[in-house]
Amino acid sequence: MKYDDKKTIVIGVIGSDVHSVGIRILDEAFSEAGFNVVNIGVLSSQEDFINAAIETDADAILVSSLYGHGELDCKGFKEKCIEAGLGDLILYVGGNLVVGKQDWPTTEKKFLDMGFDRAYPPGTLPEKPIEDLKNDLGIK
């Protein structure tokens, strides 16, 4: 039993990325949707996400990346989660994940192969991952 029954999610912008506006919008949107949001902000390392998830007993981690280096920054994320005892945690990633005009299905596959449960292309509105997360966590 959580003390407020809400599901906890950790969100943040990974790597050397300083885009702070989008993460605030996601914070607002997920809070509004009834999640307990732990926003670790910009310039977050994989360890920052994982440590935050351990202490807060999070149900999901949502990684944001907007500067094109997402693939490099997210490499080994799932493996580290498994090492930290968070193997069952739901992992999403979204943003401008790669540089240039690569086609989305290829990019998506790349991130799903890395162990992310879902990946979202640029231009996705918050409603989509909110709906998916509710489904994945079994929230009606």
Added chain:
Amino acid sequence: MELALLIDIGSTYTKVTAIDLETVELKGTAQAATTVAEDVNIGINKAIEELRAMGVEPTEAKHKLACSSAAGGLKMIAVGLVPELTSEAAKRAALGAGAKVGHVFCYELTDDELDQITKYSPDIILLAGGTDGGNKDVIIHNAKKLAELKVDAPIIVAGNKTAASAVEKVLRAASKEVYVAENVMPKLECLNIEPAKKIIREVFLNRIIYAKGLAKVSEYVDSPIIPTPSAVMKAAKLLAKGSNNEAGLGDVMVVDIGGATTDVDSAATGEPTKQGVTLRGLEEPFVKRTVEGDLGMRYSALALVEEVGIKNILKNYLPPNIEEKMLVEYVEKISKNTDYVPCDDIEKEIDAGIAKAATDLAVKRHVGRIETVYSPFGAAYVQHGKDLTQLNYLIGTGGILIYGENPKEILKHGLYDSSQPDILAPENPKILLDEKYLLSSIGLLSEIVPDKALRLAKQYLKEI
């Protein structure tokens, strides 16, 4: 005359300082061997007799206050979950309460770690872990482990509030003395150590001072006895913030080089001083204390040499006439004979060199650092810990600085070094010396007469 007697019961010496509060004047100081094993008052009375011989009439004292680091000080163990998060928060709470922290443990406690706790024989164990509503499994696991301990130390629970009652139940069932405080980290990276500190203080007063033979002092003094490091932190805070009628000095840092440890206290927010810096990591307390157990003049001199390296000490902290052999022999001598006082110039030089290395490392570990991150949009800066580059005052205390020959040269090693621009040490502070050993007295007085305590500090801390 409005006389105040300030008693500092140290591990070896009991020091009594007499202050005339009317004129804000130091009337005298005297010391005698600490006598906690028999009756702590014997040592105190001896020192007081000495004051009487100097013409101070102690029976006229209007205020009598005491602090203590005798009988090992306040020995604590801190337990948390993630090293950088709740373990660090628990450690800061214990240090902030003036404790000596023997070990800090994280994740699930192991049998080996339980043995280490038993061996250290702490006065208090602080158990944290999980944000409020966060992880419960680990703190409950650790409570079960601590329940098995033979050690009879009180346990203060300051973790996830939703696990607190379960944790309390586990420990009570094992007949442990349990206190529950607010979580040291209720939300991620949000530090809340005051409630835990308050309970540590209460447990110290109601229980520990009896165990340590200090209770008799309480009959003599008129307010609760506190751990000496707490008194120094109170002094730092008063100096920085000022009192109602007396302006403070701005941001201060105290460096206390002792025989076993080097302690650094900063009273400053430590917010970024440069533009465009992102702060990361656990929130910093305004008064932050760090204690370096491997940096000291005597008990930990060997550990210091090991940490810094002989070549490094010779090159950076000692004049060229000192050779490796002299250093090694001297360090061996002083770590065996911890009361040793240097006899000749060479020994004094080596002592100063050890103090320089201790200051350098202790300050480096205390202050924050800045990291430059190169992103496709140019450089970005990330700060961890406190930015103390614009610090106003650096204050030195401890035997080597007070009785040594060149305290300023030693303290300068705690300043910003342009070859290591990532370390946010003070750039150009004024340097003060606590030459009359008054910091703990100032801290004690700050509780009852803050204006006068601050005036006393301004008068007796000497700029060097």
